[in-house]
Amino acid sequence: MKSQDRYFYPAVFTYEPGCEIAVTFPDLGVATSGVDEPDALMSARDLLGIVILGMEQDGEELPEPTHVNAVKVEDNELAMLVDVCMPSVRMANVDKAATRSVTLPAWLDALAVENGIDCSQVLEDGLRQRLGV
Structure with a gap:
């Protein structure tokens, strides 16, 4: 088919x-x-x-x-x-991850690392919320 x-x-x-x-x-x-x-x-x-x-x-x-x-x-x-x-x-319906390069201000990236924040997870959560999925 x-x-x-x-x-x-x-x-x-x-x-x-x-x-x-x-x-x-x-x-x-x-x-x-x-x-x-x-x-x-x-x-x-x-x-x-x-x-x-x-x-x-x-x-x-x-x-x-x-x-x-x-x-x-x-x-x-x-x-x-x-x-x-x-x-x-x-x-x-595909569970594989897609790699994206994102640009952040250096100070924000450093602050995220310092606080143990997973930027990929934050981006995924934000996209899910914005798209309603």
């Missing part, structure tokens, strides 16, 4: 009063939800990426996506295409 950088699959967003928005992928048999549309879409993208990554790693053939206009929906449902960019999904 040849992997791609971007995939598009139809998803059905189901709206029920007082409930989270349910999102199902009919072609993949998986579902997720979100508290509002942006959250539901982000959850759908995350799920789509994880499912496709797992199928790629297992050597499984991905099903051909149904055309979004061919997806049957009820009155409280909306079918739309959800996309996922796989390079970032693949890299997020």
